[in-house]
Each structure stands twice: as structure tokens, then as C-alpha cells.
Amino acid sequence: MTDPTAALPVAVDAMGGDRAPGEIVAGAKRAADELGIDVILVGPPDLVGDTLGLELVACTEVIAMDEDPAQGVRRKKDSSLVRAAELVRDGKASAMVSAGNTGATMGAALLRMGRLKGVHRPCIATPLPRPGSAPGVLVDAGANSECSPSMLVQFAQMASAFSTARFGIENPKVGLLSIGEEASKGTPLVKDTHALLADPASGVNFVGNVEGRDLLNSPVDVVVTDGFTGNVALKTLEGSLTFLLNMILGAFGTNEETKAAAEVLLPYLAPVAAELDPEGAGGAMLLGLEGVCIISHGSSSATAIRNAVAVGHDLVTAGITESLRQAVAMA
Amino acid sequence: MTDPTAALPVAVDAMGGDRAPGEIVAGAKRAADELGIDVILVGPPDLVGDTLGLELVACTEVIAMDEDPAQGVRRKKDSSLVRAAELVRDGKASAMVSAGNTGATMGAALLRMGRLKGVHRPCIATPLPRPGSAPGVLVDAGANSECSPSMLVQFAQMASAFSTARFGIENPKVGLLSIGEEASKGTPLVKDTHALLADPASGVNFVGNVEGRDLLNSPVDVVVTDGFTGNVALKTLEGSLTFLLNMILGAFGTNEETKAAAEVLLPYLAPVAAELDPEGAGGAMLLGLEGVCIISHGSSSATAIRNAVAVGHDLVTAGITESLRQAVAMA
Numbered sequence: 001m002t003d004p005t006a007a008l009p010v011a012v013d014a015m016g017g018d019r020a021p022g023e024i025v026a027g028a029k030r031a032a033d034e035l036g037i038d039v040i041l042v043g044p045p046d047l048v049g050d051t052l053g054l055e056l057v058a059c060t061e062v063i064a065m066d067e068d069p070a071q072g073v074r075r076k077k078d079s080s081l082v083r084a085a086e087l088v089r090d091g092k093a094s095a096m097v098s099a100g101n102t103g104a105t106m107g108a109a110l111l112r113m114g115r116l117k118g119v120h121r122p123c124i125a126t127p128l129p130r131p132g133s134a135p136g137v138l139v140d141a142g143a144n145s146e147c148s149p150s151m152l153v154q155f156a157q158m159a160s161a162f163s164t165a166r167f168g169i170e171n172p173k174v175g176l177l178s179i180g181e182e183a184s185k186g187t188p189l190v191k192d193t194h195a196l197l198a199d200p201a202s203g204v205n206f207v208g209n210v211e212g213r214d215l216l217n218s219p220v221d222v223v224v225t226d227g228f229t230g231n232v233a234l235k236t237l238e239g240s241l242t243f244l245l246n247m248i249l250g251a252f253g254t255n256e257e258t259k260a261a262a263e264v265l266l267p268y269l270a271p272v273a274a275e276l277d278p279e280g281a282g283g284a285m286l287l288g289l290e291g292v293c294i295i296s297h298g299s300s301s302a303t304a305i306r307n308a309v310a311v312g313h314d315l316v317t318a319g320i321t322e323s324l325r326q327a328v329a330m331a
Numbered sequence: 332m333t334d335p336t337a338a339l340p341v342a343v344d345a346m347g348g349d350r351a352p353g354e355i356v357a358g359a360k361r362a363a364d365e366l367g368i369d370v371i372l373v374g375p376p377d378l379v380g381d382t383l384g385l386e387l388v389a390c391t392e393v394i395a396m397d398e399d400p401a402q403g404v405r406r407k408k409d410s411s412l413v414r415a416a417e418l419v420r421d422g423k424a425s426a427m428v429s430a431g432n433t434g435a436t437m438g439a440a441l442l443r444m445g446r447l448k449g450v451h452r453p454c455i456a457t458p459l460p461r462p463g464s465a466p467g468v469l470v471d472a473g474a475n476s477e478c479s480p481s482m483l484v485q486f487a488q489m490a491s492a493f494s495t496a497r498f499g500i501e502n503p504k505v506g507l508l509s510i511g512e513e514a515s516k517g518t519p520l521v522k523d524t525h526a527l528l529a530d531p532a533s534g535v536n537f538v539g540n541v542e543g544r545d546l547l548n549s550p551v552d553v554v555v556t557d558g559f560t561g562n563v564a565l566k567t568l569e570g571s572l573t574f575l576l577n578m579i580l581g582a583f584g585t586n587e588e589t590k591a592a593a594e595v596l597l598p599y600l601a602p603v604a605a606e607l608d609p610e611g612a613g614g615a616m617l618l619g620l621e622g623v624c625i626i627s628h629g630s631s632s633a634t635a636i637r638n639a640v641a642v643g644h645d646l647v648t649a650g651i652t653e654s655l656r657q658a659v660a661m662a
């Protein structure tokens with residue numbers, strides 16, 4: 001069931017991210033060369049510079065990483081982010097990819113593409129590493145600080161469809177993030193959501209509450225939470241891994257003897273680092289829109305952008321938007 | 332300003348924790364022998380067994396790790412947890428230590444010791460490792476799923492006094508856990524709390540919002556959040572570190588060559604592990620009561636219990652209860 005949209009190019013915000021435009025353009029080029037995916041860049045020609053032969057849709061403005069998202073989207077109608085979203089809306093691109101201002105990316109995608117019918121609010125689905133098997137998914141990773149139980153149910157429905165489309169997991173197991181396994185644990189939001197998810201009418205394969213310690217190597221395929229808790233948890237997870245890695249690398253560099261021992265071990269540690277590297281996952285997806293929007297990490301390298309383009313293209317090919325539409329309509 | 336209470340023994344719940352009573356009794360004995368701190372055990376004599384020569388206050392019941400906390404405390408009035416809290420209330424112990432059911436520990440301490448005047452709700456303050464300097468403090472680590480802005484302000488006041496009493500940090504810097512640095516980020520609870528903390532009338536040294544990635548090696552001395560978010564963040568942190576350590580240890584054990592290299596590195600990695608080990612910190616403290624209650628990790632070993640007894644004794648010696656009383660009264 002290939003979506004005909006998949007033949008369209010993927011639009012890449014050439015100015016989004018801490019390492020734009022250099023790494024972004026290089027990553028887009030690699031996606032085109034190595035994967036054979038059509039890519040178009042979006043950005044002001046004078047700022048983007050060398051496009052490495054890729055097509056560039058010219059615009060005049062850029063929304064900065066630290067700019068107020070709502071104001072940026074409202075005022076900068078000729079920005080790379082807004083124009084990229086319009087390319088998807090207008091049937092000129094299959095998906096958009098940005099490593100830029102996350103709030104502005106969400107705003108531009110929401111305003112220009114529009115929500116799927118019946119969706120209360122779009123949400124961010126972020127892959128969670130599970131060494132040796134397909135990644136899990138955390139939803140909402142930060143789009144909505146305030147959520148209602150029915151919003152969380154819809155996030156679970158959409159993230160389940162995403163888990164299937166992206167990772168091939170049939171009937172994904174869904175867990176609700178809380179502070180204990182018992183249905184009686186947590187905030188009123190969590191308890192009310194637990195009751196709704198446990199009802200077969202939710203249409204999801206709900207297995208109960210999970211805890212913060214379950215996020216990595218998760219026993220469930222989809223972890224549902226509000227965007228505030230999800231964002232805190234995701235940043236805590238990233239921060240903890242980075243912190244420990246840096247401490248270990250520091251110990252490795254203590255003296256000549258430790259450096260020599262580390263040399264022996266690095267080839268065996270590299271796969272561990274690769275499993276945990278968000279760059280490998282290629283970014284998060286904004287679920288609930290009439291189009292595909294991939295949100296890459298602000299620090300994205302060329303490799304991350306290459307992977308994000310591949311993810312966007314693959315999801316369109318898998319018919320993700322139609323799957324999401326059905327997931328929400330079924331409930 | 333030594334509290335006269337400090338001359339009293341520390342009461343240890345001999346039956347609390349996954350490794351009770353063996354590791355608990357051994358840890359209490361080590362505190363007595365190595366640190367010269369008076370300790371009394373609390374528990375049913377037939378279950379505790381050999382007390383290694385320590386005094387035992389006999390009771391007949393135990394609240395299990397997975398028992399409903401409220402019911403356990405209400406029904407088991409002759410349990411080790413309830414009796415330990417009564418020893419503090421009755422002036423027979425300076426502090427209590429338990430690695431048992433956290434909810435039941437909180438309940439027993441709250442019901443038997445009572446709240447400090449003016450305290451809305453007690454909260455859990457947990458140390459956060461900061462290699463090379465004094466630990467930070469996370470509050471609330473799980474006592475209160477639902478919080479109001481004024482509760483969070485009080486948590487900040489009490490945790491600041493705790494940071495000073497326990498780690499010697501004068502005028503500790505306080506950060507509010509959110510999903511961005513800007514005051515406009517987060518839930519209504521976070522935004523309202525931000526405004527209250529920023530008011531000098533709060534009496535705390537508020538420096539603004541911090542994020543999940545700031546929890547380890549934190550730029551602030553006290554991180555304030557509600558007990559739901561705090562518990563999720565703390566478990567995410569612990570889970571991430573454990574996960575990565577296990578992956579690394581797995582890589583170390585790949586073959587003879589990697590095992591030999593790991594042998595060289597382990598002496599240099601041991602200090603890293605020690606810095607991050609919750610056992611070294613000796614446990615969390617329940618803040619806001621008319622008495623000192625130290626909550627140790629459920630998996631506590633003898634070393635963790637030894638350290639928890641030391642922390643309880645030191646905090647009483649430093650006059651923590653009086654400091655907390657003043658911190659709350661000032662505002």
C-alpha cells in the first residue's frame with residue numbers, strides 16, 4: 001500500500017539546527033546519493049551557500065533556535081520552516097525534516113498542514129533504544145505540557161500506529177508512565193487515563209503502568225505520558241547517559257596504561273554507543289497532522305539528517321498518515 | 332548548636348528492605364562499631380534473629396514492601412515501622428531509618444511524629460551526585476503526586492535548609508524543574524511556582540528553571556518539582572545509569588582480551604561508580620516532620636544502612652528539625 005506521495009521529494013529545512021547549514025545540506029546530499037531519495041532544501045540562498053547540487057526552494061527568513069516559536073511562525077511567513085511545511089501541504093513534498101526550533105517546527109507544521117480529522121492535539125513520538133530489538137516509542141515527548149485523559153488515549157492510538165508503521169511491531173504493547181504499577185498510583189490525569197486505556201474501546205493493547213526505570217530497554221512498545229513529564233524524562237535519560245559516558249571516557253584517559261586498555265575496548269563499546277545514539281534513530285515524528293513532519297535533534301550531524309530523511313520517506317511509503325487517520329477514527 | 336536529641340540512639344527498622352533483616356542488622360552494627368553511633372533495632376525478635384549484640388525493641392508485625400501503605404500503617408499498629416516512628420516521637424530515638432515500603436514509612440512518620448507547624452505536606456529530599464563537589468538535592472522525589480505552587484515553594488525552603496545542614500552549602504541555589512529555561516515554559520503549576528519563587532518573599536535563592544539534563548552534575552543545589560515528576564525523573568536517571576553500566580560491563584566481558592583490558596580500567600572506574608552509587612548517599616530524608624526520618628533505597632546493603640544511620644545522626648546533630656522549622660516560619 002505505497003502512498004503515491006512517496007514519489008515526491010522530502011523537504012529539508014536547510015537552516016534548522018545548531019550545525020546548519022553545513023551538516024544539514026551534507027546530510028540531505030547523503031540521503032540523495034546513498035539512499036536515492038529525492039530531497040529539496042529550503043532556505044535563503046545567501047545563507048545556505050553551496051547546495052551540493054541539490055534543488056533549493058528559496059525563502060528570505062529564518063526562525064532562530066531560541067526565538068519565540070509562536071511569534072516566529074506568525075511573523076516569519078517566508079521562513080524556511082513555514083515554507084517547508086507549505087511544500088508538504090501543497091503536494092510538492094512528501095515530508096518535511098527540521099533540526100531547528102522544535103516549538104516553531106510544530107507550529108509551522110500544525111498551521112500549514114492542519115490536523116487530521118478528530119485529532120485533539122498533535123504529539124511528538126520519540127524512539128527509545130532497545131538493544132537487540134526494535135526501538136520503543138515515547139509519546140508525548142514535549143508537544144503538550146497540559147493534557148487531558150482523552151488526549152493521552154489518542155496519543156496511545158497514534159503512537160501504536162507509528163510503532164507498527166516505523167518498526168513493524170504488530171499490536172504494540174502500550175504502557176502508561178506513572179510512579180508505580182498499581183492503577184491507583186499517580187496523578188488524577190494518570191488514574192483517569194489508566195481507566196480509559198484499560199477499556200477495550202480505546203483500541204490499544206494496554207498492559208498497565210510503567211515507571212521511569214522502564215524507559216530504556218522498555219518492556220512495552222509505546223510509553224504514553226503528558227508532554228511535560230515526557231520531556232523531563234527524555235532529557236533526564238539523555239543527560240544521564242551523556243554524564244556517565246563522559247565520566248567513563250574521562251577515566252579511560254587517565255594515563256598511558258588506561259588509554260591502551262581503552263583502545264582494546266573501544267571497538268566493543270562502539271556498538272553500545274551506536275544503539276543509544278539519537279542520531280541513529282533519525283529523529284522524532286509529529287503525529288496527528290495531514291502530512292509527515294520529522295523533528296531532528298538540534299545538534300544533528302549530517303548522519304542524523306540523512307537518517308531523518310530516510311525515516312520521513314519510509315513513513316510516507318508505509319502510508320503513515322492514513323494509518324494515523326484510521327487509528328484515531330476507530331476509537 | 333548541637334541538638335540534645337543527638338545523644339539518643341538512631342532507630343533502625345530491622346525488617347525494612349529487600350535484604351532485611353540480614354543486611355539491615357549488619358549495617359546498623361557497622362554504624363555502631365565504626366562510627367560510634369548508638370543504634371536500636373525495631374522488629375519481631377523471631378524474624379530479626381541475631382541482633383549482633385544490638386538492642387532490639389520488640390514488636391509483632393511487619394508492613395511488607397508491596398503492601399498498601401495507608402492500610403498497612405492503619406492496621407499494623409505494632410509494626411516495626413510504626414514503632415520506630417513512635418520511638419522518635421517519644422524522645423527515645425533521635426531519628427528513624429528504614430529501607431522498607433516508602434509509602435508506609437512516610438505514613439508512619441507523618442502520623443506518629445506529626446508535621447512541623449505551618450508545613451502543608453512533608454516531601455522527600457533525595458541527594459543527586461555531583462562529582463568533585465557536594466551533592467545536589469531533588470525535592471519532591473515522590474511523596475506528593477499532586478502539588479500546589481505554595482507547596483513547591485515550601486519544598487524549596489525546606490530543601491534549602493536541608494542542603495545547608497547536610498552538605499554545608501550556604502544560601503543554596505534553587506532551580507525549578509521545567510521543559511525550558513524561560514519562565515513561560517511548563518505547566519500552570521510550574522509557571523505559578525516560578526512567579527512565587529522569583530519573589531524575594533519566598534526566602535530562597537531562586538535562579539530559574541532547570542531541565543532534566545541538569546539533574547546530574549546540577550548547576551543548582553536544589554531542584555524543586557512535584558512528587559510525580561520528581562519520581563519519574565529519579566527512576567529514569569537511575570534506570571539510565573544502570574542500563575548503560577550493564578551494557579558496558581557486558582562489552583567488557585566479551586572475550587579474554589576485553590576482560591584483561593577491563594581489569595586495567597576497573598580501578599579507575601570504581602570511583603565513578605562510587606560517586607553515582609545511591610548507597611554512598613545513605614538515603615533520602617522526609618522533610619517537614621517533628622523528627623528525622625531517613626528513607627533508604629529498597630535494595631540497601633549493610634553499607635547503605637550504615638551510611639543512612641550516619642546521615643540521620645549527623646542531621647540531628649546539625650539541628651535539622653529546628654532549621655526546617657525556621658525555614659518554613661520565615662516565609
